[in-house]
Amino acid sequence: MAVNPATAWPTLPVRPDPATDAVLASGLIEELSYAFGGPFHILLPDAFDTNLGAMRAALDEAGVDGFVYYAKKANKAALWVERCAVHGAGVDVASAGELREALGHGVRGEHLVVTGPAKGRDLLLLALRHxxxxxxxxxxxxxxxITTALTGTVRPARLLLRCLPPTQPHSRFGMHDAELSTAMARxxxxGDAVRMEGFSFHLxxxxxxxxxxxxxxxxxxxxxxxxxGLKAGCVSIGGGLAVSYTDADSWHTFLDEQNSNHYHAGKSFRTGDFYPYHSPAAGADALRxxxxAHPEGHGRSLATLLKDSGVALLLEPGRALLDRAGATVFRIQGVKDRDGYQLLTVEGTSLSLSEQWxxxxxxxxxxxxxxxxxxxxSGxxxxxIGAATCLETDMLTWRKVPFRRRPRIGDLLVYPNTAGYQMDSNESPFHDLPLxxxxxxxxxxxxxxxxxxxHPPS
Structure with missing residues (x-):
């Protein structure tokens, strides 16, 4: 296959990650690939613990009373809930299944926050009981x-009122100011049937x-x-703390260089649809x-405003707690030569990587x-990279990734830093392929x- 060495092939290398590198260098992934006979994900609990500790440190440095909930939707693995139970962190759930899962892995009921729209009575009753x-x-x-709390529960309903962001008025989530005023009146x-603890939003x-x-x-x-007369002692800011996968130069160079010629079948993407793979303030630094920062209309920092008002800050990060906490491994089972590039087929489906959403x-x-x-x-x-399915569009990577040597059948591809949303948000046993x-x-x-x-250790 002729490859034009003068062609500029955009790359996007990830930041150094010694923990993942050590796993890859150990030879373990080859053993696991043989054992499972298909794609698999690796999870790194130490990274989650480090990220959670950094979030808490940011709150402590600012002198702000706060509490961190892990947004469970970011990854369905039981491991992260287990780590929350060990460290006394909370879990953000949005279904009865997620709530039961968190309780079953040791998270205390009062350390759960139930989000999501139009919650059914069964979910509300379960949340109330715990x-x-x-x-x-x-x-x-x-x-x-309120009706559920008044008829048959032994605890008051602990609640936040979710605000419709004024800057995102078309969001289908939250209540505008007039509705919030009505909600407070209700x-x-x-009375004692509810304990209104504050307000929440997600941007x-x-x-x-x-x-x-x-x-x-x-x-x-x-x-x-x-x-x-309401308690109103906390504000939840939801998630939205960015993860920085790569450095600033690599990200901006990639955006400047990439075009439809760099993708299989001339595929094109709007750059605004890409996740911002570099952020100058990410994770705990974004929280800092x-x-x-000074909120609009206030002459003091948010930290000072919270402290002076006696208001605690709640946050529900998902991706930010999972930064560098895992990777995904696929085996190459087919190689085709195309005009100036190769088309690889791997075991499994692209639905194991969720940006297709x-x-x-x-x-x-x-x-x-x-x-x-x-x-x-080398060269x-x-x-x-496409999946082992019968759909033209089932591609893990439309981009023509410039590898340093020729890929071959049996080689392994490792996608780094996939724990945050990539592993299972969109997975499917299509073609009866195992998850x-x-x-x-x-x-x-x-x-x-x-x-x-x-299968935790005994």
């Missing part, structure tokens, strides 16, 4: 909750200042709610930036590992040891 905090999305939901009227995107502005507005609402794709460069003793000659070998198992990998002094998720 003392979970409930983010109420609409007035009819509030009425259902909470007052309900699309990852910008810091809009979150600070809306959090400041909700602190003001807490003070107004207290004047009406948010706390240090957004008419986008997961952009960080996969690693190529040879299982052959005779390593092929530039661009290749796009990729999740493997918990723990560091030891000799070599990594592993177990299947949902």
């Amino acid at each position: 003392g979970a905090l409930i983010a109420v999305d609409a007035l009819d939901e509030l009425d259902t909750l 909470c007052v009227q309900a 699309s995107g990852y910008a810091v200042q809009p979150r600070t502005d809306l959090a400041g507005h909700l602190v003001d609402l807490c003070l107004k709610a207290r004047a009406r 930036a948010l706390l240090a 957004f008419n986008s794709e997961y952009l960080p460069d996969p690693y190529l590992f040879s299982q052959s003793a005779d390593t092929p000659a 530039t070998w661009p290749a796009s 990729p198992p999740k493997v918990v990998v723990e560091s030891t002094s000799r070599r990594p040891r592993w177990r299947l998720d949902r």
